[in-house]
Amino acid sequence: MPSLTVVSPGLDDVVVGRSKISFVGGETGELVYRGFDVREIVPGVPYESIVHLLLHGDPPDRDPSTEVAAALAAARDVPPSVVGVVDALDPRLPPLDALRTILSALGDGTYAYPPTADQGYRLIARTPELLARFVRRSHGQAPLAPRSDLGHAANYLWMLTGAAPDPARVRALEGYLALLADHGMNASTFALRVAVSTQTDLVSAAVAALATLKGPVHGGAPSLVSDMLDAVGRPERAETWVADRVARGELLFGFGHRAYKTEDPRAVVLHGIAREVADPERLRLAEAVERAALATLRRAKPNARLYTNVEYYSAVVLESVGLSRDLFTPTFAVARTAGWTAHALEQAGANRLIRPDVEYVGPPSGRVWPRPLRG
Amino acid sequence: MPSLTVVSPGLDDVVVGRSKISFVGGETGELVYRGFDVREIVPGVPYESIVHLLLHGDPPDRDPSTEVAAALAAARDVPPSVVGVVDALDPRLPPLDALRTILSALGDGTYAYPPTADQGYRLIARTPELLARFVRRSHGQAPLAPRSDLGHAANYLWMLTGAAPDPARVRALEGYLALLADHGMNASTFALRVAVSTQTDLVSAAVAALATLKGPVHGGAPSLVSDMLDAVGRPERAETWVADRVARGELLFGFGHRAYKTEDPRAVVLHGIAREVADPERLRLAEAVERAALATLRRAKPNARLYTNVEYYSAVVLESVGLSRDLFTPTFAVARTAGWTAHALEQAGANRLIRPDVEYVGPPSGRVWPRPLRG
Numbered sequence: 096m097p098s099l100t101v102v103s104p105g106l107d108d109v110v111v112g113r114s115k116i117s118f119v120g121g122e123t124g125e126l127v128y129r130g131f132d133v134r135e136i137v138p139g140v141p142y143e144s145i146v147h148l149l150l151h152g153d154p155p156d157r158d159p160s161t162e163v164a165a166a167l168a169a170a171r172d173v174p175p176s177v178v179g180v181v182d183a184l185d186p187r188l189p190p191l192d193a194l195r196t197i198l199s200a201l202g203d204g205t206y207a208y209p210p211t212a213d214q215g216y217r218l219i220a221r222t223p224e225l226l227a228r229f230v231r232r233s234h235g236q237a238p239l240a241p242r243s244d245l246g247h248a249a250n251y252l253w254m255l256t257g258a259a260p261d262p263a264r265v266r267a268l269e270g271y272l273a274l275l276a277d278h279g280m281n282a283s284t285f286a287l288r289v290a291v292s293t294q295t296d297l298v299s300a301a302v303a304a305l306a307t308l309k310g311p312v313h314g315g316a317p318s319l320v321s322d323m324l325d326a327v328g329r330p331e332r333a334e335t336w337v338a339d340r341v342a343r344g345e346l347l348f349g350f351g352h353r354a355y356k357t358e359d360p361r362a363v364v365l366h367g368i369a370r371e372v373a374d375p376e377r378l379r380l381a382e383a384v385e386r387a388a389l390a391t392l393r394r395a396k397p398n399a400r401l402y403t404n405v406e407y408y409s410a411v412v413l414e415s416v417g418l419s420r421d422l423f424t425p426t427f428a429v430a431r432t433a434g435w436t437a438h439a440l441e442q443a444g445a446n447r448l449i450r451p452d453v454e455y456v457g458p459p460s461g462r463v464w465p466r467p468l469r470g
Numbered sequence: 471m472p473s474l475t476v477v478s479p480g481l482d483d484v485v486v487g488r489s490k491i492s493f494v495g496g497e498t499g500e501l502v503y504r505g506f507d508v509r510e511i512v513p514g515v516p517y518e519s520i521v522h523l524l525l526h527g528d529p530p531d532r533d534p535s536t537e538v539a540a541a542l543a544a545a546r547d548v549p550p551s552v553v554g555v556v557d558a559l560d561p562r563l564p565p566l567d568a569l570r571t572i573l574s575a576l577g578d579g580t581y582a583y584p585p586t587a588d589q590g591y592r593l594i595a596r597t598p599e600l601l602a603r604f605v606r607r608s609h610g611q612a613p614l615a616p617r618s619d620l621g622h623a624a625n626y627l628w629m630l631t632g633a634a635p636d637p638a639r640v641r642a643l644e645g646y647l648a649l650l651a652d653h654g655m656n657a658s659t660f661a662l663r664v665a666v667s668t669q670t671d672l673v674s675a676a677v678a679a680l681a682t683l684k685g686p687v688h689g690g691a692p693s694l695v696s697d698m699l700d701a702v703g704r705p706e707r708a709e710t711w712v713a714d715r716v717a718r719g720e721l722l723f724g725f726g727h728r729a730y731k732t733e734d735p736r737a738v739v740l741h742g743i744a745r746e747v748a749d750p751e752r753l754r755l756a757e758a759v760e761r762a763a764l765a766t767l768r769r770a771k772p773n774a775r776l777y778t779n780v781e782y783y784s785a786v787v788l789e790s791v792g793l794s795r796d797l798f799t800p801t802f803a804v805a806r807t808a809g810w811t812a813h814a815l816e817q818a819g820a821n822r823l824i825r826p827d828v829e830y831v832g833p834p835s836g837r838v839w840p841r842p843l844r845g
Contacts, residue, residue, distance in 0.1 A: 102485040105667075106826035109484055110477045115832035130833030139843025152832075154840055176560035180571065183558035185551035188579065195674060196555065196574040202567050203560065208685070266844075280828035282668050286678055289661045292480075293685025299570060303661055303678035310583070310668025312823050353823070448687050448728070451481035453655035457490030457527075458505030465529055468514025469641075 116437050119279040124357040134360050138270030145273040149437040150212050170220035171241040174203055181225050186233040190425045195305050197225045202298035209443040210297035215436030223429045227254035267372040268416045274361045275427055277434030283308040284438050291442040292449040304435050305428050314427050318420035319348040320410035330383035337387040347388045349407030356400045365408035373415040381411045491812050494654040499732040509735050513645030520648040524812040525587050545595035546616040549578055556600050561608040569800045570680055572600045577673035584818040585672035590811030598804045602629035642747040643791045649736045650802055652809030658683040659813050666817040667824040679810050680803050689802050693795035694723040695785035705758035712762040722763045724782030731775045740783035748790040756786045
């Protein structure tokens, strides 16, 4: 068997390529989109302009991006055959399972390789729209038509609730979507680029990405933060609750990240957004649990460099915006469709099949089947 | 920015891990399943026993595997909510696009991580069944119930055609499914393992794999071989047709493979199966085009070590079995569900997030947004 050069089961030290889209500074606590530090532009820049930046590399000529706003609004008109699949889904499905099929159903034959920005706008616009349609149906509510007078985030809230969205909540959700829109070569983006590398279409690649995001190690656990806050109940109980839980060897949710060895910049910005939009009692509870958790975890593992991660204040912000917990991870996917599109465009621009080697360690060749074979 | 160790855009020389499932001997022309050379066991071993071997590591106690045959037959009873999604699909969709949504719809909440062999049997059994249902509907034909007296391959043919399957065709299809069931760390299997590494469920991971298989670089082009044979028309025309095409700089389909620098063992076995089942005229045509193509390609690139690949005689065999060309790649996926399940079980057995690094080469941090930000 041939000699092979590098073995890296998690690909930790392997650089799979170059990208101009985003930089994750794990030591410095930076997340940079195309040269812009997210701490500088979120939530000050409208979401449509962030999408423009990620897809095209530069800010638009005005805010919010005229091109993106118009393209997203135009793309909201979904083909009836796609709507029919969404309406056929079992309404009891978890929204994250439903979303995988919804994304796949978007592939109506109009997403031929190579991917284009226009295909991306359709993907970005239709994902929250069809998710909202499914959610309303699962609650026995009639679907709502999209509103052309609303931006992307506001239209999502409208289609979920049927209420005129509060500007503070829209702004908070825009900030969340902007912060979660891209994050270097994470597992779902990598799965997307592997898929694109075979010249598959954008929808298929996005489905591969969502299937990967669905795993709790990647994107599947922010709602556990809300459950944890409920279990603590009052700020005064935070220290004893956290101490008891750690003593029992159970997990705390919302702390530590493989990439960041310092404060996750997204957590910092989301904390600021939470201060603007969250119920003051809930915010006090979250801050008390955060203080107790960091103190306890750092005492237990002084060298671990543990910080609050993106999930923690994501949960507080998404609660405050009015989203139910089973929509937290699906809404993460809604945000990430922008980054996925940018990476699909970049991968297709200089494409090459991504196919690693594997070392075979099974039985050597030459085994003989134990019974006579069919002649 | 931190120093990074390895740059390999296609991950060519990177070994992502160890596997006991299959060995691809690119220099020796071997494909080995758990120690068994496929040239020795295909088509002599029933398909259900090949599935048993791939999932469990050893041959079953009898042929065909009692466990696999019973599990696949039992799994054919699909929940009505899943059938409803399949019946809502636009009948004009290409079957490969439909299959992506069909696979996703299988995720009915009963596929929790970690994956199990029983989940795999459901995936393996239901994929061809629901694909056949969609195909009949797209032709305006009523769906057919699965037949418990038939094996996996025979039931697929029955559900497509409604005719009692001819034993020679069943045997040919079993051979095809066995040969395509696994192939080391190909792109779709890698995408599946990336997905499983986040602890996503088996159905999601299989959807990621199919989305990747859909790309023509990986699995999307065997029907072009049939189109090419039609275009040549008669064996006597093979040499001039091939010479003209190569002179125009156009591609020939079914030759060359990234892994094999000698005869692809699957092509060898499929050629043998084609000799048993193909129309003699069609076989003569295929062999004439193969001879002309190899001679011409080798003259043009004497050092390229070009051989017939798996797609070439796959096309001839699948035609002979009675499948339409738009079912060639979907049927490849039907075969590969076995290998995908085996790899999902293996990945979950010693799991670790697969997440490579990327080198950021975009603008340096510190860009300033060109307009005032919202306060």
